[in-house]
Amino acid sequence: PGAIKVEVKRPLMFLILLNPHSGKGHAHALFNGNVQGMLQDAGIQHTLIITERQNHARELVRDADLSQWDALVIMSGDGLLFEVVNGLMEREDWEEAIQTPLGVLPGGSGNALAASIHHYSGLQAVSSEELLISCGFILCKGLVSQLDLTSVCLASSQRLFSFLSLAWGFVADVDIESEKYRHVGAARFTVGTMVRLGSLRVYRGKLAYLPIENPMSQPSLVDSTQSNPSPLSVFGPTDFLLNPLNQPVPGHWTVVQDEDFVLVVAMYQSHLAKDMLAAPASRLDDGIIHLIYVKAGISRRSLLRLFLAMENGGHLNTNCPHVVYVKVKALRLEPYSPKGIITVDGELVDYGPVQAQIHGSLGDHTCH
Ligand code: ADP
Ligand code: MG
Incomplete structure (x- = not known):
């Protein structure tokens, strides 16, 4: 050769x-x-x-x-x-x-x-x-x-940059609760998942997103004088797809009818943890947020089956009616409960309404 x-x-x-x-x-x-x-x-x-x-x-x-x-x-x-x-x-x-x-x-x-x-x-x-x-x-x-980067805007007016995930519900709870099992290494997520399955709960809130196939997802088609660039952080790119958190999402966004969830996770890389191939189609810089949510009503058994199938990415082919997978450019999540856990890249952030937009590869790199 x-x-x-x-x-x-x-x-x-x-x-x-x-x-x-x-x-x-x-x-x-x-x-x-x-x-x-x-x-x-x-x-x-x-x-x-x-x-x-x-x-x-x-x-x-x-x-x-x-x-x-x-x-x-x-x-x-x-x-x-x-x-x-x-x-x-x-x-x-x-x-x-x-x-x-x-x-x-x-x-x-x-x-x-x-x-x-x-x-x-x-x-x-x-x-x-x-x-x-x-x-x-x-x-x-x-x-x-x-490498794709996503900006995440929190209700506290803070803006963060994320390379991996935004999570709420089951996955976020497991991530934070399982930190006490850190001594078992990557197995902490398996242990945490089992513990949480025993006390499965429903997370209520409003979810909306901008699908990738929407023509308004393209920056060139967005009137930048109309969209409100967020003054949240001093530096960084403008969130041209987002309205301020205290205003409704743009009219061309999709608002999810269900308001009862077991988990919502937005990912821009394939793995959520070493043995969790949650978004098999994701690539380093595909410019896509892979949004996966599980609606309430799923049985413990089906949820367990889902997590087991996730090890090799098979969870999206199980035809489980409670699982939804959409490719988006931006999303907003407004939890109804006053307290709870939201994670960005596995790190705990301020709880409350949150929205995010992918910025593609910002010229950011990773040794690969
Ligand atoms: P792990 O995968 O084991 O959780 P992380 O890289 O996610 O490892 O680090 C865990 C947390 O520790 C992160 O919130 C990180 O910001 C924080 N951290 C980094 N350095 C230190 C340090 N020297 N002491 C304590 N915490 C630290
Ligand atoms: Mg960590």
């Missing part, structure tokens, strides 16, 4: 941010044992920073001189990457900053982006340690792909 020669500048300089408490708390040892030698062999130099607290990485990348790094790499779960993405988007030079290549080394208990990237490369699902080695190898190749 003909060889393709790829010119990659060596040595590369990576800044690696490692959360020592992620996963089972062994991230540092896993890095030393599996990744360090690999980087050395690949001719990649790195500076390792062990995070000391939550938001340490976020503040660090917000103020860093990014010109010295060829990539920012996180060794943790999705939560640390969420910090890095948001730190970059909080910069005055966000447009340039977000183009810094990002890398993921799965050291956490929720490693959904790492599992998604491994999946996109056509490889079979593997154990946690093998996933780390696979991602280390992908990282060492130094190739870069685009």
